[in-house]
Amino acid sequence: MASPSSLLLPIGASGKSLCGTHQGVSCDKFRGVVPRCSNLEAGLRVSRTIGCDSKTKLSLMKRRDMIGFVFGASTLLLDSCDANGAGLPQEEKPKLCDENCEKELENVPMMTTESGLQYKDIKVGTGPSPPIGFQVAANYVAMVPSGQIFDSSLEKGLPYLFRVGSGQVIKGLDEGILSMKVGGKRRLYIPGPLAFPKGLISAPGRPRVPPSSPVVFDVSLEYIPGLEIDED
Secondary structure (H helix, E strand, O other): OOOHHHHOOOOOOOOOOEEEEEOOEEEEOOEOOEOOEOOHHHHHHHHHHHOOOHHHHHHHHHHHHHHHHHHHHHHHHHHHHHHHHHOOOOOOOOOOOOHHHHHHHOOOOOEEOOOOOEEEEEEOOOOOOOOOOOEEEEEEEEEOOOOOEEEEOOOOOOOEEEEOOOOOOOHHHHHHHHOOOOOOEEEEEEOHHHOOOOOEOOOOOOOOEOOOOOEEEEEEEEEOOOOOOOOO
16 A cells, blocks of 8 residues: 555656736646646745735735645545555455365255265364363354355454353254264255344454354364363
8 A cells, every 4th residue: 555655746756737816926737636836836935034914924824724725625535545455356265165165065965964964075174073061172264155255263363162962052953963083074964944043243344144044154173172182
């Protein structure tokens, strides 16, 4: 991003075009956002040596007003640039399932449980499954059905720790992880009753989850403390 000073043209830039005269002072038209008064420095020198009569004071006041306008215009320009920057596409967020993964998921069969939870295995794990009440460490990316992310452990840099099957997370996530194995990745299609019955107000810039709205979770089961025994 350009620095604020680079957005202002220096006084005395080339490209003069008279916009009219007043009190014998000629002013250039705007080039960018900065007008130039060609007799400004001369007027200031005169005021220091011979004093200021009423006409000179009026002329200097108008010059000061013009300088004030220049800085005001530059401030508006900077604010406009910030507003345009806010509309730029957001930085790509980390995901558990990239473009190739998405294509492969199209051919993975959908599994549906009695509760209405649906899921597709991105990768089947080879470790143990978590017993109810055990603490698990899992990474997740939570999305609304359109694919917009409203929460993610990947952005926080640490797996999420919770006791599976004990109601510490939404029902759909609890149920979905219970049948996973360590090292596995799964996409959970969680219906409204198993998600957020009261809705969820997300952080600024993130999509809001309406009450009883379906959500999608990509989950990876990283490890289960107490079930992984190091072999000597």
